[in-house]
Amino acid sequence: MTEMVTEAGATTQMNMIQAINSAMDVMMARDPNVVVMGEDVGYFGGVFRATAGLQAKYGKTRAFDTPITEIGIMGVAIGMGAYGLRPVPEIQFADYIYPALDQLVSEAARLRYRSAADFTAPITIRSPYGGGIFGGQTHSQSPEGIFTHVSGMKTVIPSTPYDAKGLLIAAIEDNDPVLFLEPKRIYNGPFHGHYDRPAKTWADHPGAQVPEGHYRVELGKASVVRPGEAVTILCYGTMVHVVANTVEEMGIDAEIIDLRTLVPLDIETIEESVKKTGRCLIVHEATRTSGFGAELSAQVQERCFYHLEAPIERVTGFDTPYPHSLEWAYFPGPVRIGTALKKILKD
């Protein structure tokens, strides 16, 4: 494990929302320059409750509601960062981050570079993302590939409450702009991939044991969530749990790597694993063409070519907008992952 425990204190069981809330609470208590802002994040505490209680505890100038303008939220956060604050803006759904693209891509990501570090953008953009919740076209998207393509930004995606808190604290403390995408399908429990079976809660998951105090999970470090010999599976967010459950059901000795940070990528862990297993499956919810899986595939091919015993496979969302009623045919669930694993392992 790569986490750095500092003043972690007692451990308690949290779901992912509670862990994210705790991360902001811890950072607002430690650093008066940390402010949280966004649509409905203040008095109401956020549409997913991620900022619940923060305004009551830290006041309206530290946790506040904003007008409905993503351009404004991002631009204002950048200006606050230039002043010396450490803003944590929320975009209510990642599907609504596009109005803020110019501020993110042209401004936050380039500010340090273009000013030769005269000005920086130490901001952490939180946004719920991903499908599996009947969210249809504009409450299900996984836009990470748009941002991993932008130089100057880090992209982080947790898969457990423990990682969510530790990574979010690390992101807030980081002096570079960080996009922190929260897989909303697993806010309340790890998803096994079977939409027609009862939902699980975080209650019996080891990743739900979360220290109450301050700790970091280092950015840029992947986590091997299941060691194995037969195949390396690269995934992140909700898919970590869908993959783990599918592998268990199929009885395959797969090595599952939760990337946790997409940029900068933990290439060493990936390379070491694929060289060991000789096979690689990449799984993400985002659409296929030019998705982050394409970069992963290229990296593995370039670094592990002589160790590969089968073509690298990708199980991803299809190249369509996210459908509503046809969600479970779209979602990269156990059937699609299982089919790809059988193909990779057939000889």
Place this chain on the structure above:
Amino acid sequence: MPPLALHVPEPRFRPGDEADFSDIVVPPAGATRRPDTADRADSFHELAYGLVRVLDDEGNAVGPWDLRLDADAKRRMLRAMALTRAFDERMFRAQRQGKTSFYMKSTGEEAVSIGAASALASDDMCFPSYRQQGILITRGYPIVSMMNQIYSNKADPLEGRQLPIMYSSKEYGFFSISGNLATQYPQAVGWAMASAAKGDTRISATWCGEGSTAEGDFHSALTFATVYKAPVIFNVVNNQWAISSFSGFAGAEATTFAARAIGYGIAGLRVDGNDALAVYAATQWAAERARTNQGPTLIEHFTYRAEGHSTSDDPTAYRSAGEPNAWPLGDPIRRLKEHLIKLGEWDEERHAAQDLELAELVKASQKEAEKNGILGHGMHQPFESMFEGVFETIPWHLREQQQQMLDEQKAAGL
């Protein structure tokens, strides 16, 4: 009923036409009232349609917006404006001589940046567009450093990463200029909100052209500013032209840019942008409102872009060559000069001597800057520095690309 007809705006004068601006209503200097800074923004809507002017046609400073600055302050503004113009001339020529790739002049708009910068405190943060070089000059930023940036040479403070004129200086309260228009508007609001949240006394000011008011950032910024009563001054430099598009394409046929403020509940002023004393007075008034928690002010500076948009632009291709001379508000340097002469605080001889001195200063500075290299002549930043500053520390993938580039250069014998 007749069929619908789409209205596509058209400027009044195109190449070959005789420019005639006699229909522009220029209210007499001194005629516009100056509300108390504590007055509600909705009690002086007419100011968004008027024109705050201090200097009359005879060079007198008149009316309630005349702050009776002392002669030294006026001479300092005159000097900064003249230096800005001399700098622009020299750098424009440097681009034509192939010493750099690009330049943008601010000719005719010097009062906008210098009048405002003179009225702000030196630690107020400016979020400029690319045509407010006068702010840096007013604040005493070294012009050799500006030239080093323009030449992208080995002494370039921005390490050769930025297009010429996209300056940045935190020390001088000049926010990093972006090529993406109007993005600085919400950023200036955020800076002002942070200052207010921290109980600071500093305010921010931001500038964009009238063309950029059409960007979504403009609307977002004004909304945020009014919601939180942010201590920010919005400056819209209405120089009539956005490259080849006249101001009608930003909505000027229907209303003024200052009047945009009314719908947001923000104080709006429309100012003679070629009158340095009016710009100074408007900025001072807006700054006082901001500092006393009265919130944001939007100032439209009514002016004229006397030259091309940039070194890559030829204005004779889309507008009448006679426009700059026909412009009814004259030249900002000439107007302040005549005012000082009228006061007996200046004369033609001193002005000519100052012009000569400034030309020599710029020339000597250029010589100094060129010792550090000009664009494309080898005296640039080290190649490997390209990978620095993307992140606070260089991640493995950039380190790898950096090494690959160095290896390729070495193998190629470079």
